[in-house]
Amino acid sequence: MYYAGKEDRGFATDNSAASGKNRNAFRAFLDAIARLFSPRGASYKDSYFLYAFSQRYRNNSYDLSRAYDGAQSYTMNMRPNESDEANRLEALHAYDILDSAPEDGFDQLVMLGATLCGTSMAVLCFVDSEREWRKAVFGTAVIEVPRAESICARMIDAREALVVSDFHSARIFDKAPIGWRFFAGAPIVTAEGFILGTLCVMDEKPHTMVAAQMDGLKALAQQAMARLELRRYQRQGPELQRDRFCQLADSMPHIVWSADRDGTIDFANHSIVEYAGLRYASDIGKLWSELLHPDDFSRTLEAWEQSVQTGEIFSAEYRLRRGSDNAYRWHIAKGIPVRDDQGNITKWYGTTTDIHDMKLAHEEIGRLAFFDTLTGLPNRQLLMDRLAHTVTLHDRIGRTGAVLLLDLDHFKNINDTIGHDNGDLLLVLVAKRLLASVADRHTVARLGGDEFVIILEDIGTCDETAAQAATKLARNILDALNASFNLDGYERHITPSIGIAFFGSPAQSITELLKRADLAMYQAKAAGRNTMRFFDPAIQEAALVRASLEAELRQGLARQEFVLFYQPQMNSAGNVIGLEALVRWNNPHRGMVSPADFILLAEDTGLILPLGRWVLEEACRMLVFLTANSSTRHLSVAVNVSALQFRQPDFVAVVLDVLHSSGAHPGRLKIELTESLLLEDIEGAIQKINELKKHGVRFSLDDFGTGYSSLTYLKRLPFNQIKIDQSFVHNILNDPRDLAIANTIIALGQTLHVAVIAEGVETSTQRDLLAQCGCTLFQGYFFSRPLPEAQLQDFLRRHLAA
Numbered sequence: 001m002y003y004a005g006k007e008d009r010g011f012a013t014d015n016s017a018a019s020g021k022n023r024n025a026f027r028a029f030l031d032a033i034a035r036l037f038s039p040r041g042a043s044y045k046d047s048y049f050l051y052a053f054s055q056r057y058r059n060n061s062y063d064l065s066r067a068y069d070g071a072q073s074y075t076m077n078m079r080p081n082e083s084d085e086a087n088r089l090e091a092l093h094a095y096d097i098l099d100s101a102p103e104d105g106f107d108q109l110v111m112l113g114a115t116l117c118g119t120s121m122a123v124l125c126f127v128d129s130e131r132e133w134r135k136a137v138f139g140t141a142v143i144e145v146p147r148a149e150s151i152c153a154r155m156i157d158a159r160e161a162l163v164v165s166d167f168h169s170a171r172i173f174d175k176a177p178i179g180w181r182f183f184a185g186a187p188i189v190t191a192e193g194f195i196l197g198t199l200c201v202m203d204e205k206p207h208t209m210v211a212a213q214m215d216g217l218k219a220l221a222q223q224a225m226a227r228l229e230l231r232r233y234q235r236q237g238p239e240l241q242r243d244r245f246c247q248l249a250d251s252m253p254h255i256v257w258s259a260d261r262d263g264t265i266d267f268a269n270h271s272i273v274e275y276a277g278l279r280y281a282s283d284i285g286k287l288w289s290e291l292l293h294p295d296d297f298s299r300t301l302e303a304w305e306q307s308v309q310t311g312e313i314f315s316a317e318y319r320l321r322r323g324s325d326n327a328y329r330w331h332i333a334k335g336i337p338v339r340d341d342q343g344n345i346t347k348w349y350g351t352t353t354d355i356h357d358m359k360l361a362h363e364e365i366g367r368l369a370f371f372d373t374l375t376g377l378p379n380r381q382l383l384m385d386r387l388a389h390t391v392t393l394h395d396r397i398g399r400t401g402a403v404l405l406l407d408l409d410h411f412k413n414i415n416d417t418i419g420h421d422n423g424d425l426l427l428v429l430v431a432k433r434l435l436a437s438v439a440d441r442h443t444v445a446r447l448g449g450d451e452f453v454i455i456l457e458d459i460g461t462c463d464e465t466a467a468q469a470a471t472k473l474a475r476n477i478l479d480a481l482n483a484s485f486n487l488d489g490y491e492r493h494i495t496p497s498i499g500i501a502f503f504g505s506p507a508q509s510i511t512e513l514l515k516r517a518d519l520a521m522y523q524a525k526a527a528g529r530n531t532m533r534f535f536d537p538a539i540q541e542a543a544l545v546r547a548s549l550e551a552e553l554r555q556g557l558a559r560q561e562f563v564l565f566y567q568p569q570m571n572s573a574g575n576v577i578g579l580e581a582l583v584r585w586n587n588p589h590r591g592m593v594s595p596a597d598f599i600l601l602a603e604d605t606g607l608i609l610p611l612g613r614w615v616l617e618e619a620c621r622m623l624v625f626l627t628a629n630s631s632t633r634h635l636s637v638a639v640n641v642s643a644l645q646f647r648q649p650d651f652v653a654v655v656l657d658v659l660h661s662s663g664a665h666p667g668r669l670k671i672e673l674t675e676s677l678l679l680e681d682i683e684g685a686i687q688k689i690n691e692l693k694k695h696g697v698r699f700s701l702d703d704f705g706t707g708y709s710s711l712t713y714l715k716r717l718p719f720n721q722i723k724i725d726q727s728f729v730h731n732i733l734n735d736p737r738d739l740a741i742a743n744t745i746i747a748l749g750q751t752l753h754v755a756v757i758a759e760g761v762e763t764s765t766q767r768d769l770l771a772q773c774g775c776t777l778f779q780g781y782f783f784s785r786p787l788p789e790a791q792l793q794d795f796l797r798r799h800l801a802a
């Protein structure tokens with residue numbers, strides 16, 4: 001590679017428009033090559049190679065010492081040993097200049113020559129085997145002259161530069177050219193020293209030339225030669241450029257490629273063969289899309305189209321399949337668009353570099369920056385980011401979320417007694433249990449030390465539902481962490497204190513939010529640890545009531561504080577035909593608690609399952625008792641079953657088991673179900689009802705008329721009895737619509753051959769009106785309130801049919 005200073009660039013001073021455009025294209029290409037291959041971003045200034053010619057030419061010199069009478073001849077000292085005309089002609093023809101169209105750059109040179117020397121004519125000519133052919137002319141229209149008449153040809157033959165001041169007095173030529181008196185010519189010489197022609201000036205009048213003018217003419221001749229070289233380079237350009245590019249590319253460790261406008265890769269270096277395990281580098285053109293990871297395809301295509309449209313550098317990151325193990329590795333591709341003379345992008349030259357390890361390292365660094373190294377949970381920074389995002393989102397959608405701040409009680413003792421390693425292990429196990437206790441959509445993070453934060457997203461729209469959800473989750477966490485941990489071969493116990501703060505609309509700052517959760521957490525510590533506290537006192541109060549009720553309910557079950565009351569069901573003759581079992585909670589502090597106050601909570605907490613089973617067992621015990629007495633053996637006992645109970649897959653098995661173990665008569669057991677309970681899975685409900693009916697168990701549809709009251713369901717569901725809800729009975733005397741509904745239900749029962757019982761009958765008038773409508777069965781305070789077992793005996797004695 002040759003290096004040259006700016007002043008050496010023969011064509012750098014050429015300012016013609018066409019030349020400028022060519023130069024720009026050429027520079028762009030060199031720029032592209034240099035930028036692609038040079039790690040320090042070198043430009044064409046470092047990698048110019050054409051100036052070899054210019055550099056060498058400058059070393060040639062003219063000897064101005066010889067003079068003739070009337071004429072001066074300069075001995076040419078350029079290629080003293082070369083006399084081979086055939087080689088000279090071959091060199092000339094290689095430039096492909098003969099008979100070519102005029103070109104601005106050359107025209108300007110001859111015009112400059114005439115101006116410089118003050119002559120009326122100037123010519124740039126090339127001497128062919130039989131002629132002098134003129135590429136550019138000024139002041140003459142003659143393009144071609146026979147070689148025998150060419151003064152320029154004489155210069156070549158004589159290997160001399162020439163100045164003839166006046167042909168009339170000069171005796172060096174047999175005859176003067178027609179119309180000329182003056183001639184001066186500077187040779188056009190190749191880097192190898194071949195004289196291809198001359199740049200000469202002529203005039204009809206005699207002239208003298210000063211040395212400076214001759215130097216100027218020589219300089220213009222050099223420009224002409226440089227232009228000729230550039231012209232040849234550009235004409236042969238694509239191939240030459242390509243060869244040079246390929247040569248450079250194969251010496252590169254990266255994948256180097258060139259591509260067409262449509263993205264077709266028409267060249268790739270050997271690196272692609274080694275990476276992708278291709279047979280030939282040229283296979284890349286058709287196999288490219290197969291090597292690309294399918295997930296990265298559209299993104300890469302988009303980047304390409306963007307580069308095509310904007311003319312900016314193509315840049316994309318994608319995964320490429322490696323041939324040796326079929327593993328996809330991340331690469332970065334950069335491609336520089338190169339334009340032609342008209343400024344159109346014709347090609348992209350690019351490199352593709354394996355950045356897989358670097359990318360993984362970056363990801364790892366990112367992971368370390370956002371995740372706790374010990375537990376793998378999001379760290380404080382990521383938590384803050386997510387919390388800020390979540391708080392804003394909840395404000396926008398009008399939903400409620402919660403932040404739970406959890407601190408392990410006396411964690412320091414663990415570290416002090418069994419060491420930091422075990423302390424760390426405990427934190428890891430705690431993190432796992434926390435993750436297992438919350439749904440995936442929530443965030444569990446480690447704030448530092450033994451402090452954890454849980455973000456609960458979208459847990460309701462009102463304070464109450466959000467409080468219930470947060471309480472439930474905090475309880476899960478308390479339960480999960482209260483179970484012992486195995487550390488160092490020993491069972492260890494740790495408890496958490498949890499502070500809860502809510503966020504929603506309007507949004508508050510996350511610092512304030514965490515402060516609230518922190519305050520609540522300290523309240524939990526103050527309350528004896530291993531518990532939770534809400535920041536909001538009102539919600540906290542409600543949640544506490546609920547929580548303590550739940551705890552008491554649990555305790556009540558364990559302590560057998562529940563009792564069954566029985567409410568008699570009567571026929572129109574005033575005789576008892578059955579009883580409805582209604583549960584009561586005999587709480588030592590609260591007294592006799594109505595089911596209205598605890599059934600819902602029992603359902604929410606799942607406590608209804610053990611409670612419901614107990615009710616069933618008690619009711620069956622009563623049935624056995626009633627069966628033992630001939631006067632009461634015909635009585636049925638109705639039991640309320642909640643939705644959660646009924647939906648248990650083993651519901652049928654549980655009922656049969658209780659019947660079996662108690663010895664109760666299945667035909668005397670009546671199960672009361674509400675309408676709403678049946679809606680979710682009608683087919684499953686029918687199946688369960690039918691299975692139990694096969695064993696004789698009967699079913700009553702409770703609260704009929706209050707729900708959907710679908711006649712289709714009624715037709716399909718095999719109930720033995722429908723209950724007219726007490727709300728209709730209550731107003732039956734005052735509201736004709738309630739009377740109409742009661743009438744309809746009674747008529748429906750008659751049509752479907754299903755018994756109808758009216759509940760909530762409080763007066764004889766109500767009973768009479770219902771009886772007039774055709775109702776034959778009744779239940780309500782008019783006959784009896786729900787009675788404890790002892791009072792029931794008394795009632796039965798009085799009201800059994802003789």
Ligand SMILES: Nc1nc2c(ncn2[C@@H]2O[C@@H]3COP(=O)(O)O[C@H]4[C@@H](O)[C@H](n5cnc6c(=O)[nH]c(N)nc65)O[C@@H]4COP(=O)(O)O[C@H]3[C@H]2O)c(=O)[nH]1
Nearest residue numbers: 582583594595596615640641642760761762780781782786
């Ligand atoms: N105002 C008025 N009320 C009357 C009259 N006659 C009966 N009642 C009340 O109406 C309720 C009838 O029971 P329910 O509709 O099944 O409604 C029951 C039932 O849905 C549920 N429940 C009661 N015991 C159980 C049980 O063991 N298991 C389940 N799952 N739910 C139960 O609790 C609800 C309320 O039960 P209770 O408080 O015992 O209230 C009972 C009963 O005391 C009357 O003439 N006037």
